[in-house]
Amino acid sequence: LLAGPEGKLPAALVAAEAIAWLKGLQQRGKKITAIDLHGPGDVLTSWPATHHCLQLLQREVPQTPLSLTCLGLGGAELYPDLLRFGVSKVTLLVDTVNPETATRLYAWIRPGKKNIPLKQGAALLVKEQAETVYSLAAAGITVVIRTTIQQGINDCEVATIAQQMA
DSSP: OOGGGOOSSOOOOOHHHHHHHHHHHHHHTOOOOEEEESSSOOOOTTHHHHHHHHHHHHHTTTOOOOOEOOOTTTTHHHHHHHHHTEEEEEEEEESSOHHHHHHOOOOBBSSSSBBBOOOOOOOOHHHHHHHHHHHHHHHOOEEEEOOOOTTTTTTTHHHHHHHHHH
């Protein structure tokens, strides 16, 4: 959750703390116009915590637009839940569509509770990001692709990323 004009939150909050913080802002007359869930970690690979947070948000601030920022691992299977909770936008962090490049960009990939071998994780990440963008877009969820360019690693892939994600 970003604090907006109040500045950034000092640390990650558990769901109940975040809801209390939001309510405090509302009590002080601040209007909450949108909420984006992201890190630490990936919100889709830590689904139980994200699910709980979305439940609380749906109950406490039901009219507030919700979005997620994530890598997209597991997103193709989770889109029905995202729709049910009112998630209208997902920003996918896609830095490559090439598994070999992914092994140069990431030190580790953890699609669940454990890291997997990097080569296997890189292939899985690229595959699941493509499946997630397709599933989310087909379900009517707005998908935004955000790419961090690393000179000499993925800088020559930007057009390919844009073309494949489109």
